[in-house]
Amino acid sequence: MRQLIAGNWKMNGISAALVEIEAMSRELSKKAPKCDVIVCPPATLISQAAQIVGGGILIGGQNCDAEPAGAFTGDISAEMLRDAGARAVIVGHSERRRLHGETDPMVAAKTRAAWRAGLFAIVCIGETLAERDAGRANAVCELQHSSSLPVGATPENTAIAYEPVWAIGTGRTPTLEEITAMHAHIRANLGAGIRILYGGSVSPANAREILHLKEVDGVLVGGASLKASDFLQIVAAANVIH
Numbered sequence: 001m002r003q004l005i006a007g008n009w010k011m012n013g014i015s016a017a018l019v020e021i022e023a024m025s026r027e028l029s030k031k032a033p034k035c036d037v038i039v040c041p042p043a044t045l046i047s048q049a050a051q052i053v054g055g056g057i058l059i060g061g062q063n064c065d066a067e068p069a070g071a072f073t074g075d076i077s078a079e080m081l082r083d084a085g086a087r088a089v090i091v092g093h094s095e096r097r098r099l100h101g102e103t104d105p106m107v108a109a110k111t112r113a114a115w116r117a118g119l120f121a122i123v124c125i126g127e128t129l130a131e132r133d134a135g136r137a138n139a140v141c142e143l144q145h146s147s148s149l150p151v152g153a154t155p156e157n158t159a160i161a162y163e164p165v166w167a168i169g170t171g172r173t174p175t176l177e178e179i180t181a182m183h184a185h186i187r188a189n190l191g192a193g194i195r196i197l198y199g200g201s202v203s204p205a206n207a208r209e210i211l212h213l214k215e216v217d218g219v220l221v222g223g224a225s226l227k228a229s230d231f232l233q234i235v236a237a238a239n240v241i242h
């Protein structure tokens with residue numbers, strides 16, 4: 001199974017930042033990576049980014065509406081992302097759940113929308129620190145997984161990203177044992193084939209040891225994906241292992 005390295009730029013980047021995607025594409029075109037690579041810039045940059053990248057990178061969106069069109073001011077449909085050049089989309093990120101009140105059924109609807117438009121869906125799940133401290137991490141992730149992932153998920157159209165909410169942007173990561181245990185729990189409920197990514201303060205410093213863990217089929221990278229030099233080191237860590 002090829003690992004998947006996905007970069008989430010979040011609300012960062014204007015046109016000048018495209019030089020980073022250019023640099024990523026230039027380096028990966030010299031030697032095809034042994035992993036799959038997706039970069040998800042802001043929606044305003046998707047079209048330009050898609051025109052820049054070569055065969056080594058796919059461009060993705062960070063969110064989509066569940067509907068194909070309509071009176072939903074400010075929203076972007078999966079079809080619009082596809083038309084702009086995206087080939088993937090992140091749905092259910094913890095920041096969308098926490099700051100925008102997205103529920104599991106909403107995430108499931110967005111996942112179906114992604115498939116409808118021919119986009120690869122990266123479906124995010126993960127527990128808060130309070131939920132982990134209460135011993136509910138497994139139960140929370142199991143419920144999110146079962147409620148956010150519609151029937152029809154395949155390795156070709158979906159990956160799951162486990163992102164412990166308390167590790168995102170904090171510089172704090174679970175222990176390797178905790179990551180392994182949670183990925184094994186998700187795998188037991190998910191079945192074989194669909195990739196399970198780890199997301200939560202992934203950096204060049206810790207990527208290699210995380211990517212070497214059993215059942216870690218890639219990573220969802222936040223801040224470290226904004227700079228080509230950092231992101232390429234993470235991609236290289238996957239290449240070394242697989």
